[in-house]
Amino acid sequence: NAGVMQNPRHLVRRRGQEARLRCSPVKGHSHVYWYRQLPEEGLKFMVYLQKENIIDESGMPKERFSAEFPKEGPSILRIQQVVRGDSAAYFCASSPPWEKGGTEAFFGQGTRLTVV
């Protein structure tokens, strides 16, 4: 009964490096969402994906950020050329489709990215 699995839990990157954050959804869930939480703030939506498709990326910064959810394997949030302002907690959530009772989204434990 594994929940949403995110790894790594903590990630330290130097400015200019790339950060790759992984998210394995709950088994059977086809919808994945990525959120960012800056210190002392609520979660802000970044991107919503279904298998092999980006459904809504309205919250993604225009540059350096990308996300994918391949047919096989975890969803990946990729941040290129990280800057100090990217330091945050990144949460992944998954849910089944609405027609299968998909109301709640289940969150992973988050990846805390620190850019030094």
Place this chain on the structure above:
Amino acid sequence: AQKITQTQPGMFVQEKEAVTLDCTYDTSDPSYGLFWYKQPSSGEMIFLIYQGSYDQQNATEGRYSLNFQKARKSANLVISASQLGDSAMYFCAMREGLDTNAGKSTFGDGTTLTVKP
């Protein structure tokens, strides 16, 4: 305009007493869901309770209940018999368009609850 408003940055409650955390929302979509999450100091997001816009009764889950007042667009969380372990940040969230596969949620800024012994 803010879609989810939590007006209480911090709240204190005595152990074993009840506490209400406020949440108001704004949407023109007739189909939506309202969620409350708990975030302890360890950082994970813990789902507490869900209320659908078409649900006739207020949701309850153990010591948590959601006071859903649709006309006032409020979805307050009530925690009964507070425990020390309830001390955490609490987030209200809304997900619009439940009759489609559009699933992103909008979160409020959170309320920090401190339970006093």
